[in-house]
Amino acid sequence: MKICKDKTMSLKDAVRKYVAAGCHMSIGGFTVSRNPMAAVYEIIRQGIYNIHLYAHSNGQGVDELIGAGCVSRLEIAYAGSGRFAPTCIRFKKAVQSGDIVVEDYSNYQMTLRFLAGAMGVPFLPTRSSLGTDIMAKWGFSAKMRAEDPRLPDQKLTVMDNPFGSWGDAPKLVLVPAINCDVTLIHAQKADREGTVRMEGLVFSDIEQVKSAKHVIVTCEELVEPDDLKANPDQNQIPSFCVDAVVHVPGGAYPTACYRYYDYDPGYLNEYRRYAEDDMLYKKYLEEFIHGLKDHQALLDKAGKDRLDMIRADQRTGYAVGLDRR
Amino acid sequence: MDYTLKELMTIAAAREIRDGDIVFCGTGISMLAAMAAKNISAPNSVIFFETGAIDSLLEEVPLAVSDSRVMFGTSVNGNLADAFATMQNRITGPHVVGIMGAAQIDKYGNLNSTTIGDYFSPKVRFSGSGGACDVASFVGRTITFMQHEKRKFVQKLDYITSPGWLDGPDGRKKAGLPDGGPASVVTNMATMGFDETTKEMFLTGFFPGITPQQILDNMGFEIDVSRAKEVAPPTAYELQILREKCDPQRLILG
Numbered sequence: 001m002k003i004c005k006d007k008t009m010s011l012k013d014a015v016r017k018y019v020a021a022g023c024h025m026s027i028g029g030f031t032v033s034r035n036p037m038a039a040v041y042e043i044i045r046q047g048i049y050n051i052h053l054y055a056h057s058n059g060q061g062v063d064e065l066i067g068a069g070c071v072s073r074l075e076i077a078y079a080g081s082g083r084f085a086p087t088c089i090r091f092k093k094a095v096q097s098g099d100i101v102v103e104d105y106s107n108y109q110m111t112l113r114f115l116a117g118a119m120g121v122p123f124l125p126t127r128s129s130l131g132t133d134i135m136a137k138w139g140f141s142a143k144m145r146a147e148d149p150r151l152p153d154q155k156l157t158v159m160d161n162p163f164g165s166w167g168d169a170p171k172l173v174l175v176p177a178i179n180c181d182v183t184l185i186h187a188q189k190a191d192r193e194g195t196v197r198m199e200g201l202v203f204s205d206i207e208q209v210k211s212a213k214h215v216i217v218t219c220e221e222l223v224e225p226d227d228l229k230a231n232p233d234q235n236q237i238p239s240f241c242v243d244a245v246v247h248v249p250g251g252a253y254p255t256a257c258y259r260y261y262d263y264d265p266g267y268l269n270e271y272r273r274y275a276e277d278d279m280l281y282k283k284y285l286e287e288f289i290h291g292l293k294d295h296q297a298l299l300d301k302a303g304k305d306r307l308d309m310i311r312a313d314q315r316t317g318y319a320v321g322l323d324r325r
Numbered sequence: 326m327d328y329t330l331k332e333l334m335t336i337a338a339a340r341e342i343r344d345g346d347i348v349f350c351g352t353g354i355s356m357l358a359a360m361a362a363k364n365i366s367a368p369n370s371v372i373f374f375e376t377g378a379i380d381s382l383l384e385e386v387p388l389a390v391s392d393s394r395v396m397f398g399t400s401v402n403g404n405l406a407d408a409f410a411t412m413q414n415r416i417t418g419p420h421v422v423g424i425m426g427a428a429q430i431d432k433y434g435n436l437n438s439t440t441i442g443d444y445f446s447p448k449v450r451f452s453g454s455g456g457a458c459d460v461a462s463f464v465g466r467t468i469t470f471m472q473h474e475k476r477k478f479v480q481k482l483d484y485i486t487s488p489g490w491l492d493g494p495d496g497r498k499k500a501g502l503p504d505g506g507p508a509s510v511v512t513n514m515a516t517m518g519f520d521e522t523t524k525e526m527f528l529t530g531f532f533p534g535i536t537p538q539q540i541l542d543n544m545g546f547e548i549d550v551s552r553a554k555e556v557a558p559p560t561a562y563e564l565q566i567l568r569e570k571c572d573p574q575r576l577i578l579g
């Protein structure tokens with residue numbers, strides 16, 4: 001949260017200011033859509049490690065943060081990148097080797113946890129996961145929880161309905177709130193004060209933003225406040241929730257940004273090939289992230305032809321007929 | 326009539342969808358089955374995604390539930406909180422049919438999509454629940470796609486990600502889950518249902534050229550095969566719609 005008239009800054013400065021080693025962080029988007037990739041790459045470039053990451057279904061962003069060694073603990077519902085990686089590859093390797101500690105939830109539970117944080121209540125109830133191992137198995141032990149003031153003492157807990165037979169639900173699962181130090185999202189439009197407009201599906205970005213202490217928004221277009229005020233029904237995030245606004249066209253690349261560009265199947269397929277081999281992955285990190293100055297350099301590397309190919313069609317919002325094999 | 330196994334599986338699942346169902350689908354073959362049903366036998370069904378897209382036009386096959394292709398030509402673009410509330414909602418939830426997939430299934434239709442081996446040091450790690458546990462917890466009925474293999478049809482799951490009938494007829498009630506649960510399973514060899522009384526899996530249909538014994542040989546537990554009939558192959562019309570309208574690029578059908 002921040003109140004000021006001009007929150008624009010460079011991505012380098014925004015990440016340096018709000019993302020720190022050991023911080024609790026979440027990123028917006030879903031699998032291969034609207035992940036804040038420019039910000040993810042900048043975090044990797046700045047070498048910020050030991051991040052405690054929260055996600056519902058982030059695919060590419062989560063996998064790259066894990067692959068680069070930035071994440072030590074992960075609370076997540078789903079790590080996959082659609083058909084490009086039904087299970088995210090660096091995630092899979094990191095969990096199997098014990099390099100990260102992971103705790104599993106469902107998508108609704110993670111969304112409710114962000115919503116609880118946004119609402120200022122310690123938990124919310126749901127009927128999801130009764131009788132399952134999501135209830136029974138804790139990724140973070142009771143000891144680890146007791147020692148860390150930033151973790152709730154329990155993963156999830158079951159409560160008898162305090163209203164008795166009202167609502168015909170005898171038992172409820174309580175999910176604990178999440179309040180991250182910082183949340184990063186990529187949006188189609190924002191103004192310098194921090195008002196945000198997303199187009200297409202908003203996933204759980206709004207709950208994530210409103211539950212975080214600090215928020216970095218990267219955007220395709222930086223527009224005038226009056227432009228957003230002309231159609232306020234289409235705006236989702238009020239300016240005071242946001243700390244930094246960074247104008248990064250192509251900031252979700254190689255994931256999709258509805259009405260601007262599609263995901264890049266070439267990049268995602270190539271990424272999978274690199275990710276499957278530890279040595280090749282080191283090369284990937286060097287060639288595509290550390291060796292590049294900024295996100296524009298990655299777009300330049302992709303080249304005009306490739307970017308033209310994934311440019312969104314005006315009618316549909318995606319690249320019609322794109323070769324996605 | 327020539328058809329592939331994947332085409333038969335898709336059509337077999339599409340036939341399970343009723344006109345007027347609200348269809349929750351994930352990626353891949355489940356999305357294709359929903360599209361096929363809508364175009365063939367269930368024109369009044371409404372396809373929706375956990376990401377919040379409702380009644381997507383789907384001019385092209387999406388490769389993820391967040392694909393921009395699910396956002397185009399929808400009646401409403403919502404969000405995750407909305408989508409799951411639709412399933413937990415007492416009025417709309419019972420009308421939802423969820424199409425799922427998993428790494429392991431047991432005789433009560435419980436599903437594992439999290440880990441093989443010990444959860445704390447897994448031999449193989451999968452994507453995790455995503456919305457699967459929520460769907461299986463909330464909705465009226467579910468259809469599950471599986472590969473018919475001994476290591477996938479197991480006596481005991483390594484991890485219960487999504488609740489089926491849990492441990493039998495009273496399992497869900499004891500746990501406090503809503504009514505509803507697994508209705509059918511579609512594999513590369515057969516279709517299966519769940520007995521109304523025991524809630525145990527039984528064979529409802531075997532694919533042309535497959536015997537019930539072959540099916541049993543590929544399972545880690547016994548099921549009743551006495552009620553099974555041969556599954557009718559896809560009709561020319563079903564195939565035409567599937568190939569020309571649902572996946573002309575064969576992105577899912579291969």
